[in-house]
Every structure is written in C-alpha cells, then in structure tokens.
Amino acid sequence: xxxxxxxxxxxxxxxxxxxxxxxxxxxxxxxxxxxxxxxxxxxxxxxxxxxxxxxxxxxxxxxxxxxxxxxxxxxxxxxxxxxxxxxxxxxxxxxxxxxxxxxxxxxxxx
Amino acid sequence: xxxxxxxxxxxxxxxxxxxxxxxxxxxxxxxxxxxxxxxxxxxxxxxxxxxxxxxxxxxxxxxxxxxxxxxxxxxxxxxxxxxxxxxxxxxxxxxxxxxxxxxxxxxxxxxxxxxxxxxxxxxxxxxxxxxxxxxxxxxxxxxxxxxxxxxxxxxxxxxxxxxxxxxxxxxxxxxxxxxxxxxxxxxxxxxxxxxxxxxxxxxxxxxxxxxxxxxxxxxxxxxxxxxxxxxxxxxxxxxxxxxxxxxxxxxxxxxxxxxxxxxxxxxxxxxxxxxxxxxxxxxxxxxxxxxxxxxxxxxxxxxxxxxxxxxxxxxxxxxxxxxxxxxxxxxxxxxxxxxxxxxxxxxxxxxxxxxxxxxxxxxxxxxxxx
Numbered sequence: 001x002x003x004x005x006x007x008x009x010x011x012x013x014x015x016x017x018x019x020x021x022x023x024x025x026x027x028x029x030x031x032x033x034x035x036x037x038x039x040x041x042x043x044x045x046x047x048x049x050x051x052x053x054x055x056x057x058x059x060x061x062x063x064x065x066x067x068x069x070x071x072x073x074x075x076x077x078x079x080x081x082x083x084x085x086x087x088x089x090x091x092x093x094x095x096x097x098x099x100x101x102x103x104x105x106x107x108x109x110x
Numbered sequence: 111x112x113x114x115x116x117x118x119x120x121x122x123x124x125x126x127x128x129x130x131x132x133x134x135x136x137x138x139x140x141x142x143x144x145x146x147x148x149x150x151x152x153x154x155x156x157x158x159x160x161x162x163x164x165x166x167x168x169x170x171x172x173x174x175x176x177x178x179x180x181x182x183x184x185x186x187x188x189x190x191x192x193x194x195x196x197x198x199x200x201x202x203x204x205x206x207x208x209x210x211x212x213x214x215x216x217x218x219x220x221x222x223x224x225x226x227x228x229x230x231x232x233x234x235x236x237x238x239x240x241x242x243x244x245x246x247x248x249x250x251x252x253x254x255x256x257x258x259x260x261x262x263x264x265x266x267x268x269x270x271x272x273x274x275x276x277x278x279x280x281x282x283x284x285x286x287x288x289x290x291x292x293x294x295x296x297x298x299x300x301x302x303x304x305x306x307x308x309x310x311x312x313x314x315x316x317x318x319x320x321x322x323x324x325x326x327x328x329x330x331x332x333x334x335x336x337x338x339x340x341x342x343x344x345x346x347x348x349x350x351x352x353x354x355x356x357x358x359x360x361x362x363x364x365x366x367x368x369x370x371x372x373x374x375x376x377x378x379x380x381x382x383x384x385x386x387x388x389x390x391x392x393x394x395x396x397x398x399x400x401x402x403x404x405x406x407x408x409x410x411x412x413x414x415x416x417x418x419x420x421x422x423x424x425x426x427x428x429x430x431x432x433x434x435x436x437x438x439x440x441x442x443x444x445x446x447x448x449x450x451x452x453x454x455x456x457x458x459x460x461x462x463x464x465x466x467x468x469x470x471x472x473x474x475x476x477x478x479x480x
C-alpha cells in the first residue's frame with residue numbers, strides 16, 4: 001500500500017493505492033497520525049486506488065477518524081470502489097464514514 | 111532444528127522456465143529434494159503438501175504478488191525463504207524482509223553465489239523462540255476450538271448446526287448457542303483482523319455475551335453486553351461485528367440485533383432475504399444504540415448467519431446470498447448445509463475465517479402434525 005499526501009487549502013488529501021489490509025492498515029494509521037500531528041485536522045482519504053479493504057483496513061479508517069475528531073477536525077473518504085463500498089454498507093459504517101464522490105466535495109461544507 | 115543435508119526439501123517458485131531449471135539444478139546439487147512450481151498458488155500448494163526447509167520465490171509471478179505469497183507462506187511454514195528478484199528496489203527488499211523473507215538475491219545471479227547464500231542461511235539456526243511460539247499457537251488453536259459448541263442443542267421442532275474454519279491456526283470468528291427456557295440463543299461474531307489478536311477479542315466477546323444470557327429482555331441484554339465490551343474494544347483499537355438472536359421455539363419467532371454484521375439471512379422457499387442491520391459494529395462508534403429486528407420462521411424456513419469470509423469467493427453480496435440459499439435448499443441437515451456453505455470458499459483461496467450457523471424449523475409432516 002502506497003500513500004501520498006497533498007496539502008490543499010482546506011484539507012489534507014491522502015491517496016492510498018493498493019490493498020488496505022493487515023499490511024496496509026498500520027501504514028495508513030501512521031500517515032494520518034503524522035498529518036494530524038502536523039496541524040491538519042481536516043483529512044480526506046481518497047480511496048480511488050484502493051481495490052480492496054478488509055476489517056483491519058476498516059479498523060484503521062475508524063481509528064484515523066477518531067484521531068481527526070479528537071484533534072477537533074474530521075476525516076472523510078472519497079472516490080471509493082465497489083468492494084470498499086460493500087464493506088462499508090455491510091458493516092453500516094457508511095452511516096459514519098459517508099463516501100463522497102470526489103475529495104474536493106468532501107469538505108465543501110466546511 | 112536443521113535437518114541433515116540429505117533430508118532437506120526445497121520448493122522453487124519461478125515462472126520463467128530456464129531460471130526455474132537453473133534454480134532447481136543448483137539447489138539440487140546441495141542435496142535438496144526439489145519441487146518446482148510455475149505459479150504462486152501451485153507453489154503454496156507444494157509447500158503445504160510436501161513441506162519445505164527452503165523456498166525460493168520469484169517476486170514477479172503471473173498469478174499472485176510475491177509479497178502476498180511471502181505473507182501466506184509465513185502463515186503456515188517457517189522454511190528459509192529466499193526471494194529472487196528482478197526488482198532490485200530497496201523498498202521491495204525491506205518489505206520482503208518485513209514479511210518474513212530470510213534473504214534475497216537479484217537476477218541475474220551466479221549459481222555459486224546462490225549456493226553460498228543458501229548455506230549461509232542454514233548456518234543461522236531458527237531461533238528456539240519461534241518453535242516455542244509455534245507450540246503456543248497450536249495450544250491457542252486448541253483452546254479456541256474448545257470454546258466453540260461441540261454439539262448442537264436439542265430443540266424440538268428445529269435443526270441447529272454451526273461450523274467455523276479459521277484462515278490461520280486461530281481467528282476472530284466464533285459462534286455460540288445455548289438453550290433457554292422457551293427457546294434458543296444464537297450468536298455469531300467476527301472480531302477485526304486475524305490471528306491471535308482477533309482470537310483474544312473473540313474470546314472476550316463470547317464470555318461477555320454468555321454472562322448476559324440470563325437477562326430476559328434481549329435488546330437490554332445486548333445493550334449491557336456492548337457497554338461492557340466497548341471500553342475494552344476502544345482501548346485495543348478493535349471492533350466486532352455481531353449477530354445475536356433469540357428464538358421462541360413455539361411461535362417460530364426470532365428477535366435479533368445485528369451490529370454491523372450484515373450477513374443474517376432468512377432463507378425460505380422463495381429464496382433468501384438479508385436481515386437489515388441495526389447499526390455499526392460494537393466498538394466502532396461510541397454510544398451507539400442498535401435497532402433490533404424480528405422475523406418469523408415458517409415450517410421449513412431457516413435463519414442462516416455467515417461471516418464475511420464467505421464473500422471472498424463471490425463478486426458481490428447478492429451473489430453470495432443466492433449461493434447460500436441454493437446450498438441450504440439442497441441440504442436438509444443443518445450441519446451438512448453449514449459444511450456446504452464453508453465449501454463455497456475453497457480453503458486454499460480463503461484469506462479470512464469462514465463461519466456459518468443455521469437454525470431450521472423442521473417442515474410440517476405431511477399428516478399435518480408438527
């Protein structure tokens with residue numbers, strides 16, 4: 001799993017490419033922790049390149065969401081592919097981690 | 111313990127014919143019995159079937175990513191693992207070593223260098239600590255198996271079955287059931303992740319659920335259970351999906367709560383309906399209130415709950431649900447039906463634990479009596 005971080009004017013844009021599983025999950029936690037501790041508490045995780053997510057991956061997203069909220073901000077996800085969408089729906093986590101179509105839309109209300 | 115040179119076995123996983131032959135020949139000269147495989151899946155199968163003291167692994171295989179194979183090998187084998195790579199990038203090397211490779215060699219390589227590397231690896235004996243770990247894991251697997259119900263409860267008018275197949279020695283799935291005064295309680299849970307960490311969480315969830323079994327109101331019992339668990343789960347950064355149901359045997363009614371599980375099914379003559387979930391997994395969102403649901407089992411109907419490991423074998427949830435409905439219709443016995451559900455996911459393709467529980471109301475006898 002490869003991550004890139006781009007700092008936009010209103011949020012940090014993290015893109016993840018690969019499989020968000022037991023191997024990728026700790027890396028996502030690290031990347032988000034670094035971004036949040038660097039002062040960006042509005043985070044978008046762009047999952048356009050994430051073809052697969054398992055429960056460890058979902059756990060990492062939940063952990064990152066908590067982290068961003070504790071810092072007074074929020075974490076949102078964008079551009080999810082069908083398998084990730086399925087995991088979110090199955091677990092009812094789409095009610096909490098609502099996917100946005102694009103990263104730019106995610107914090108339009110902020 | 112390092113086996114004597116004569117008894118050593120090697121598996122060469124390499125898709126390029128010439129390189130595979132060269133590897134096999136070079137390794138064979140050091141006294142190994144060599145099995146070769148041209149794809150990752152064949153290679154994994156060979157290691158499982160024949161065992162291996164040494165594996166050479168090409169990182170660019172047609173079917174599976176070399177890193178993925180490395181990870182899967184480490185789930186069941188502690189063979190010395192030598193990666194053979196045409197991708198000399200530093201990141202690949204580090205990742206491979208992180209995932210449990212012992213050494214790597216870049217293509218093109220000289221046969222003498224390969225032999226020297228192998229002998230150097232075998233001079234480093236596997237730490238005793240690893241053997242102790244393996245023994246502990248085996249014990250843990252035994253304990254976990256013993257926590258699953260050994261026999262189905264006798265519930266007049268119903269046929270109950272359940273099976274669990276962890277992807278590793280231990281896993282995060284479990285099911286449980288117990289007869290109550292007027293019926294039966296059934297739970298199926300899936301703790302985040304895999305392996306030992308998930309198994310510890312699963313055992314905790316089981317114990318807390320059991321302790322709430324005497325509470326007459328199911329929704330209340332579920333809430334109490336979840337309050338206890340949430341704290342532990344938040345501290346461990348984990349969560350659990352949970353399906354918990356109570357069956358009233360006389361009425362055929364099932365009251366249930368689904369916490370982010372999403373794979374409870376009502377299987378009937380017309381097919382299968384997925385039971386709506388009542389909220390997110392336990393531990394995922396603080397202070398959740400879960401909505402409960404209910405359904406009625408007509409004679410011949412079944413409540414089936416599966417874990418998401420089943421989905422690995424299907425394109426989408428709907429396809430998986432249809433397959434489960436078909437299998438349940440085909441197998442009148444609950445246990446056989448559960449086995450058939452597990453068989454929908456070939457065990458060598460299973461990346462996750464797979465669990466199924468089934469409660470079927472027996473069909474009304476032709477004479478009309480129940």
